[in-house]
Amino acid sequence: MKVYFKKHRVYLKYSFGLSRSNNNWYDRIYVYLKRNNITGIGEAAPSPRYNESIHLIEKILQNGIKIPQSHTSYEKIWKYLKPQLSEIKSLEAAFSMALLDYMAKVEKKTVSKFLKLKQNKIHKTSYTIAIGRISQIEEKVKDAEGYKILKVKLGTVDNDKNIIKEIRKYTDKKIRVDANEGWKLDQGLEICDWLNKYNIELIEQPFPSNKIEDTIKLKEYTDIDIYADENSCTSSDISKIHSAFDGINIKLMKCGSIFEAINMIQLAKRYKLKVMLGCMIETSVAISAAAQLAGEVDLIDLDGNLLIKNDPFIGAEIHKGCLKISSNYGLGLNLKKEFINLKV
Ligand SMILES: [Mg+2]
Incomplete structure (x- = not known):
């Protein structure tokens, strides 16, 4: 080899x-x-x-x-x-x-069959609206038409409410908020109160990863589920943070392998944490790899490839907002003709 x-x-x-x-x-x-x-x-x-x-x-x-x-x-x-x-x-x-x-x-x-993973689930995935110009939000909401859930990046405190209000002009779809460690405790408590009326499914990583005590306070204060992302890199993190969160976001790029992701899923279940499968900005190669684990988790947030203009591969695909893994062997990938330079 x-x-x-x-x-x-x-x-x-x-x-x-x-x-x-x-x-x-x-x-x-x-x-x-x-x-x-x-x-x-x-x-x-x-x-x-x-x-x-x-x-x-x-x-x-x-x-x-x-x-x-x-x-x-x-x-x-x-x-x-x-x-x-x-x-x-x-x-x-x-x-x-x-x-x-x-x-x-x-x-x-397929990799999921090879690893004897569960596969028979329908997975609604979310579509990310990142921080950008408020004037682009209408267009981004249109791009997300086929998706039932939006993931909205917040954490720039002065803009957060304007972003949500602008999105709510165009859609009442469920929203997953991701603050990417952007809030302080008082801001988090205040905005969670405010977010309550906006059909929010969960809030990801409200505070910096070293602010576990603050996260515990927020979790006790709000009914909205709080998920770890920057706080849940590998299985060794889970025992340290389980009381501060309702769920964890697992990403292959943080945990290091499909094997470690499986360890994390098993451990999270033991701590009664919900599990979301997430991603970075990744092409269909990494997205299709994470998708092999979809049957084992509660929530899917695998849209990194959809935000890219030049994804060289076709693999796991989205139909009507639901993730579908390819039935082709391995990760089920095909290289698009125009990217022949990436063949070895
Ligand atoms: Mg995140």
Whole structure:
């Protein structure tokens, strides 16, 4: 088996604003594991919030990754690979996807069948309205026409109410709010009261990840479910934060692999936390990998690929606001003709 990698710059339909950043494009790295005619592919979408970067990933890959040629089980190959990835979670995610894509293709199964995961659920996914110009909101709500739930980025306190009021001029769909650590305690308490009348399904990460005591106060104060995101990176976080949240958002780019995501789901269920599957701005490679886990979780928030103008792949797709995983083997991906430069 040989390792290859390629960089791809994704351009966004609208600039992507969070409480802490604003971007028009991101670089992504595809990792390929190839033997004979079978290629497994994975994607790394590193985030500066977690001190990861494309530069760091390229350096590790340029130094070379060794693959054992004799092991046949994915567990053994993963054990060999993981220590070479320097704890860069997005890079681990990419290799775990590529490995499972490859192994499942060899066995002529989807990854979810290969891992014996549940699949028989209908998954409504949300569509993200990031922070941007208020004047663009009408158009963004129109883009989200096919979706039953909106995910709205807040956390810039002066604008939050205007954003919600503007959205409510055009739709009464359920809203998931994501504050991306943008509020202080008094602001969070005040805005939760105000949000109560706006059909809000949940609030994600209201406060900075070191403000667990504040989060506990907010959870006790409001009936709206509070979900962890920046506070729920890996399974080791769950025991520390379970009393502060009603649910957690699991992302492959934070936790590092499909295997670790499964650990997190199992542990969250033991703590009676609801589980949402989320994503960064990712192309269909990483989205289709996360989608393989959809049958195991409560909520789906996998729309990163829909916000991109130049997604090179077709994989998991959305029909009438519901996520549908491909029945093709592995992650079920097809490269679009115009991106032939990304073939290895
Ligand atoms: Mg979030």
